[in-house]
Amino acid sequence: MSPLLELRGLGVHYRTDRGEVAAVRDVDLTLEAGQTLGLAGESGCGKSTVAMSVLRLLPKSARVEGEILLDGEDVTTMSWGRLRAVRWAQASVVFQGAMHALNPVRRVGDQIAEPIRLHGGKAKVSDLLDQVELPAAKARSYPHELSGGQKQRIMIAMALACDPRLVIADEPTTALDVIVQAQVLGVLSRLVAEQGIGLVMISHDLSVLASTCDRLAVMRHGGIVEEGPAREVIASPTHPHTRALAAAFPVVGDPAFRQVEPDEVRESSPLLRAEALSVDYRGRGGVVHAVKGVDLEIGSGEIVALVGESGSGKTTTARTLLGLRAPTSGRVLFEGEELPRSAKGLREYRRQVQLVLQDPTSALNPRHSVYESVAEGLRIHKVPGDEAALVADALAKAELRPPESFFPVLPHELSGGQRQRVVIAGALALGPRLLVADEPVASLDASVRGEILALLLGLRRELGLAALIITHDLGLAWSIADRVAVMHEGVLVEQGAVDQVLLDPRHEYTRRLLAAVPSTTP
Incomplete structure (x- = not known):
């Protein structure tokens, strides 16, 4: 059987006033059903461009090379009608920044129901809210009445509305507090285990990916610089950029991450x-x-x-x-x-x-x-x-x-x-x-x-x-x-x-x- 998602020699170039700029270079990645792939890197490295290319969500200025195989079918050659059928129903995206991705003047239940109506799905909004551990009554809320973590769960419920086999989550926990972050990551991990979906997690935080992903690919300047089992990549990184990412997030209790010199800590007047x-x-x-x-x-x-x-x-x-x-x-x-x-x-x-x-x-x-x-x-x-x-x-x-x-x-x-x-x-x-x-x-x-x-x-x-x-x-x-x-x-x-x-x-x-x-x- 073919993998759920396979990228072969993916390249993405953007047309600008100064000519073409290569955002992604020769990326090869594979994801099986029931597996979580982490895509790590800093802003501008190309990780979101890779994710958006899977469902052809890139702007018109983008030129795509290579193959994007979703269940063996090349997304780059799909007709618009076929692509419309694939989006939401076969693969969906949890976009970065739930604060801005939801329509502020519509109840969240109506927003979850929209892809179901468009694709003739049968899922109930109350069932989807239950999957992301929210009470059914939240369907009547407007986005401003929900916390950041609740809004992020609404986005996940929307992504699950049409029973996709692949979910792409772009920085799903950025700016969430640690307790809510742990809850959202727990929801995503449970959905992968119980429903066998494939999950692509994008983040610049290796600790988030370490707690969620089976495999990890690290990007820099548009290319993959390191890939392998998540724990191995993080525990024994071979590329300097991976080591720099791992060292950038302080570990509580580790003296190496304490930036305050002893002579700086002093008694002072209020x-x-x-x-x-x-x-x-x-x-x-x-x-x-x-x-x-x-x-x-x-x-x-x-x-x-x-x-x-x-x-x-x-x-x-x-x-x-x-x-x-x-x-x-x-x-x-x-x-x-x-x-x-x-x-x-x-x-x-x-x-x-x-x-x-x-x-x-x-x-x-x-x-x-x-x-x-x-x-x-x-x-x-x-x-x-x-x-x-x-x-x-x-x-x-x-x-x-x-x-x-x-x-x-x-x-x-x-x-x-x-x-x-x-x-x-x-x-x-x-x-x-x-x-x-x-x-x-x-x-x-x-x-x-x-x-x-x-x-x-x-x-x-x-x-x-x-x-x-x-x-x-x-x-x-x-x-x-x-x-x-x-x-x-x-x-x-x-x-x-x-x-x-x-x-x-x-x-x-x-x-x-x-x-x-x-x-x-x-």
Whole structure:
């Protein structure tokens, strides 16, 4: 019998104004039914192009070479009618970014039912929701009423709607917290085992692929540089790029991944302090207690990681510390003084405490150049001095050099890591004492994550800058934080030095978080 999926000499070239660009070069891959193949690599390596080529979902500018055999039939030579019949029914895709892939104005049940109607399927929406471990009542929800993990499961339910034999999952757990990530990976693994489907998993995170895949192929510059059984490839990589990917995600408890030098961890006076902080939301469903009696300190020059799963209250706490939301009770002190209530006082305070947003692509105006993006804060706060010199200095501190060469550049012309550096430069331009960084590396490639974390540590060493890092990534906390505070259902359940909390957790929830962290080792 022929394999479920076989790629023979696959090449993909994109036509551009500068001529053809080779995105994929001579890729050979095989996937059997009931098997999971991991496709690893960083942004731009060609892994998503390979995945989209399987169902001819590439743009018109793409030229495909080689063979793509689905159950022995070459997809590249199928008529449009045959291809339409194959999509959803024989092979389907779980697209990256469930937040944007779902129609915001349609109930999710109707979206799951759409491919069933188009292909004359018989599956029931309630049965599909049950397969992805969601209650049938969720069918009546709109996307904005669901958590990130629930939206991702809706995408998986849509992919399963017409009983395909092949499912391609493109970064299905990016930006999900570790508990939800483990749940989604568990759903995918169970579906492969129980239904015998073939699964292609695309990710830049080797620990995610190690916990899910039978085989692993590592891509770089459009080609496969290493392939084999997943555990063997990760345990004994032969290619330097595979070794670099494996080393990029910190292992909690491994001293080799601890970036903070012993002399950096020091006692410091409180810079920002929350005392008995509580925040309530009032809506149609009544009062939601988002933050409950939180006591938290950040010292001068200290890095504190606030960790917890989605909905735990981390971001609400951060917004309240920034003065973007008034607390229901309790107070926030900066250098011993309670946060001002006047607009002028809050503006001055926010020069000292700056926010670095999670998604640099959304944080930057696509029509503003790098110069305009960094200069905006200087103009709002009417900072005296030579504006161009201040912008250049901020870009240089964010390691965008030479800074003047970045002045005219637009966000879409930058890599993900460069965009994050521009966001950080915008904060640094105001000379703050504290950065509040909300998931600063969640959507970045492995190597770029390391660069941004090293940048934050460098800013602490050179400028004495303190940071509150909001994250669901315990590896990140282990890598750069001095102290960790663990949040669950609005309550700080545990806090202390990194080695104390992460190596000897006292609260059951902290132990649950640590147990859910995927690992590249068995």
